[in-house]
Amino acid sequence: MSSPAVAPRPIADFIPAQACAVATSEKKWLFGLSPTFWYAAIAIWFGVFLNEHNLFFSQMEDFAHGEDHLLDGVGGGNVLRRMTFFWLGGIGLALLIGSNQTPWKVKPLLALTFCLPLVWAWTSILWSIDPGMCLRRLIVRTCCAVAAVGIGRMFTLRELCWLAVVVMGGCIGVGVLAEIGLGTFRPWAGGYRFSGTQHPNPQGMYLAAWCFASISLAWNERKYRVLLIGCALAGLTLLVLTKSRSATAALVITAAAVLLLQTTLRFKLFAGLSGGWLLAALILAIWLLQIDALRQLGEAVLMGRKEEADTLSGRNFIWPLAQHFIDKRPWFGHGFESFWTADHVQFIADELQFPVVEAHNGYLEVMLSTGRIGLGLHLLAVFAGIAAAARTLWKTNDPACGFITAVLIYSLLSACFESTMFGIFFVTLAAWSGVAHLAFGGREEESCPEEQPIAVPNQPRSALN
Template sequence: MLTGALIGPVLAPDQSETPILRLFWLPAYALTAGLLLLRFETVVKAWPAWLALGSLVVLAFASTQWSIDAATTQRRVVAMTINGSFAIYLGSRFHDIHLPRLLACCALIMGILSVFIVFAVPSIGVHSDVNAGMWRGIWYEKNQMGIAMAAGATAAAAWIAAKDRLSITPIATILLCLCLVLATQSKTSLLCALIGISIVVALSVLKRAGPALIIVAIWLGVICLAFGWWLWSTESGEILQALGKDPTLTGRTAIWDALFRKIDERPWTGYGYNAFWGKGSEPAAWIRHQTGWSVPSAHNGWIDLLAQLGWPGAVLVGTIVASSYLLTLIRLPAAGLREGFWGVAYLTVYLLLTLSESVLLSAQSMPWTLCLAILARAVYPEPRPQRAMLAPSRRAAYQTGSRIASD
């Protein structure tokens, strides 16, 4: 449900927010509350994650005071609070490889369902509009399937790395996810999947390497990142053309230019949490008029966040995401090994995804949910190693005990 799969495309093909879709979330909310109560002693240990979620909820709820659609903002704050709580439950309850394995199995099931829908009901599984012929499976759009499959492929690679041996299920998951990403023709999703798998493989190789190789690898990594940043800063247009992409990022730059003009009108407050792109939104209507097409979102998580909550919201979310990444890196030698380096691989992919998709502080979204779950895993206290009980020493033959009487 957090990926937006199946239920929405079947019950609301036009992507409208209908009352029946809200009813489907009520059992999920009740189940979340039950799980939190059942595992209260476990989830409360991730208290820094609860503080982070609480600060986000307070800011988002405060935005109802200036929101251009206060009713929508209030409703989405409730959804964000409950789904954020579920994310912390996931991170607190499923440690080590258990969460990546769960995610990989879910991706495998959704991938098989997508293949079935594509051939059984192509009107749902295949785009027939401007993206005609591109697969979208059990989702509304091809990008949604691409994001879900990229996350599934990364999780399956971590599953293999943690077990340190090849297994049929994670290998099948990786192959299916990559095939479906290719069927979407989403270059961003393909890049995310390849980067996620590459990070897991690279760290697994370094795990077996000596200190000298690790130092050389880090040095080469820094050099490559610096060179890549310089190349992108100077030749971004030519790189995009070589990749078959429009230098304007399929009209995204025009959207961003228009959005920044609206953001400048409310730089410190924004237009309210999840209120900017509503049907009756005048700022959104102005954006669509300026760009000449029905823009659904900013196609950039950070710009979208500025439009919703202004600079305070962007700084707060940026601090939380950066803290998650830093803490995950610190725990890499211990927890990272046990989870197959999934946390750092996913967060890297997630940060890349925020530059082209609106996946930050979402009310109901798998990418943001997993980001909060990783934060909960990062702040959750490590279990103390249990010391083995030493067997009592035996006396040698004819050895007597102490002759000194005790008090």
């Protein structure tokens, strides 16, 4: 008599959870991160630091470059800085190849909005006023796009947050040590602004993003929560010391917006009622104590920087000139990052009596570059990224998505006064790597079935018995 058939069980059912973990994951290093992560983080930090930072920046008078230096930069720039973009692009390509076993999970609409601004930028070479400059900038932007996709595909969302904390924290730490070593770290001095290794305004953006990444990780990383909260507090302190008004204001508004996304309706109602009560109590106290609230508030908002407050540090002179050139080519622009030629820089410097190589407004900068169409495509990509990250945050409660959402919202706010957050910058590279992860599919956190006792299938009784 034949024995009844026994359905084979998956071999994974007979492997203990510990063996599964060993078989499916790399050996973990510091903060529970893999060697691959640390090799990539060190390489990325090296490229970013050489590209965006200067150890002796805090010694520059008023943090300003001279006109000759700016014109030299327009003419060709630093060769080492240009090479770092190829370095970052090479890292991205290596990570993209290394992630070949991670399945592609393309979300068509999000992927399309991610790619369209770059496609339009390449198209703009057809009408660029300086095709050579346009081509160089397009190659750089393409290297950064490859880096973003490679990083997004290779790492999990948690690892992307850690990458932001490690790279930005390393740059900020070197900046503090550089100021201490050069004797320029004097927070007790009246006119002091913390700059570290770059201008206080982009340094403020670094610090704000560092705070976002640290708080996002602290939400789930119980083992390192104290360290991460300490990083966020240190970043907030240094941000105040930069006296960057736009960066600080954008941080406050962004934090409130992300908090509304991550909290329950009950908490929102409680926070709203509590905030209203505190505001009423504050107004009553001001009235009873007869404090000149408007003057005090104005001084607090200016963060001790009263000079040129009425002209927004010269921005209201720059913006009309930028708009004048935008009106000449409103829809298509002057070609991707091709407007700031030596002739335009010289003309604007003669008009303003001080040199500039940016519009100090991200929206105007993009319109000078690729016109209203380019700005529309860029904003479409940003809002699509915010929507995708927020939707993932609601579905999975993954706080790493809060970091992506925060940086993208922050970029929209800070772009009102700075061009940096709409340009090539590690802060935006980190956020767009997260969007690429959501758009094209990236590595997920490894999980293993809970350990269960080894099961042995029942054997049929022999016919002889």
